[in-house]
Amino acid sequence: MPTLTATPSARASQERSVSLAQTVERDPASFLMLTGDRPTGPLHLGHYFGSLENRVSLQDAGVGLLVLIADYQALTDRPAAGDLPEIVIGLVADYLAVGIDPDRAAIFAHSQVEALNQLMLPFLSLVSVAEIARNPTVKEEVAAAGSPNVSGLMFTYPVHQAADILSCRANLVPVGRDQLPHLELTRTIARRFNERYCPGEPYFPVPDALLSDAPLLLGTDGQKMSKSRGNSVPIRATADETARLIARAMTDAERVISYEPGRRPAVSNLVLLAALCRGCDPRQVADETGAGGAAALKAAVTEAVNERFAAIRARRAELAADPGYLRSVLAAGNERVRAIASQTLAEVRKLMHQRY
Numbered sequence: 627m628p629t630l631t632a633t634p635s636a637r638a639s640q641e642r643s644v645s646l647a648q649t650v651e652r653d654p655a656s657f658l659m660l661t662g663d664r665p666t667g668p669l670h671l672g673h674y675f676g677s678l679e680n681r682v683s684l685q686d687a688g689v690g691l692l693v694l695i696a697d698y699q700a701l702t703d704r705p706a707a708g709d710l711p712e713i714v715i716g717l718v719a720d721y722l723a724v725g726i727d728p729d730r731a732a733i734f735a736h737s738q739v740e741a742l743n744q745l746m747l748p749f750l751s752l753v754s755v756a757e758i759a760r761n762p763t764v765k766e767e768v769a770a771a772g773s774p775n776v777s778g779l780m781f782t783y784p785v786h787q788a789a790d791i792l793s794c795r796a797n798l799v800p801v802g803r804d805q806l807p808h809l810e811l812t813r814t815i816a817r818r819f820n821e822r823y824c825p826g827e828p829y830f831p832v833p834d835a836l837l838s839d840a841p842l843l844l845g846t847d848g849q850k851m852s853k854s855r856g857n858s859v860p861i862r863a864t865a866d867e868t869a870r871l872i873a874r875a876m877t878d879a880e881r882v883i884s885y886e887p888g889r890r891p892a893v894s895n896l897v898l899l900a901a902l903c904r905g906c907d908p909r910q911v912a913d914e915t916g917a918g919g920a921a922a923l924k925a926a927v928t929e930a931v932n933e934r935f936a937a938i939r940a941r942r943a944e945l946a947a948d949p950g951y952l953r954s955v956l957a958a959g960n961e962r963v964r965a966i967a968s969q970t971l972a973e974v975r976k977l978m979h980q981r982y
């Protein structure tokens with residue numbers, strides 16, 4: 627995903643996020659949060675520190691949580707493959723292992739909630755093609771793929787994302803900066819629907835973005851962490867796999883380890899990873915490792931990751947041994963969200979005079 631520089635609107639969102647976080651703390655039960663992941667592979671440490679950890683702490687604070695497995699969105703840049711069921715069930719295992727509680731949260735998949743997808747049609751009528759084309763994230767994806775390769779689904783996926791959020795009438799969406807333009811479009815669609823079909827009595831909540839303040843973790847090659855680049859450590863990796871992945875990580879030629887993200891991105895990223903795992907300041911990790919150099923740093927990172935994730939991994943292995951249970955968790959989540967989204971669609975039809 628492309629990154630955006632801090633535009634005035636990004637700054638405003640950051641400020642809104644801070645005051646929003648305070649409101650969430652005061653009254654968690656008034657929020658319903660929706661987040662999602664594309665089922666393209668197992669979740670990795672970047673997902674954990676960038677998003678999963680925060681989802682769990684909001685859930686534990688009493689915020690309602692819906693977790694979407696965005697299986698239609700995965701089609702924007704690759705065809706559906708035979709291993710999709712394993713990937714989807716693997717995501718459920720990752721979620722539960724990190725602490726998402728299926729008794730409180732609903733985990734569901736796009737393709738299983740018909741009413742959600744149907745809402746895409748009225749929503750498409752509320753936005754212009756030019757407006758979608760101007761969306762900075764869409765623009766960058768179109769530029770990256772080359773416009774002849776951009777499918778209609780890829781082009782309109784911010785509208786689909788609005789359907790994800792609004793079908794559940796979620797009012798809180800934790801996002802990275804790259805997702806802000808999408809959330810802006812969701813807000814626009816909610817407002818337009820309300821103005822057009824129920825002026826004075828808004829039906830859809832206008833959802834808020836909750837910007838994450840987690841530091842950005844890079845891949846083991848110092849580039850953006852991504853499953854397809856093979857530069858990430860999956861949450862479910864074993865201790866040995868973790869050691870191998872960290873051993874391959876890029877460092878630099880300087881002997882003494884320091885934390886200087888601007889000047890030494892690869893080394894600093896390893897330092898940051900160890901610090902996140904240990905819950906300490908990156909400078910402390912750098913000071914401790916100091917003249918030990920890259921080898922000592924890699925040993926420290928491996929140990930920190932393996933310690934931090936030992937319990938999560940043990941739990942994940944247990945869960946993975948019972949795919950029937952994982953499927954039942956997803957089925958229950960699908961059913962819960964189907965009930966919510968069907969009710970939304972029924973009310974939308976009523977407001978749109980589509981009852982004959």
Ligand code: TRP
Nearest residue numbers: 660661662663664696699787790
């Ligand atoms: N676009 C998100 C991503 O690429 C996934 C996603 C789909 C999502 N629908 C969503 C996130 C709704 C938040 C809300 O990671």
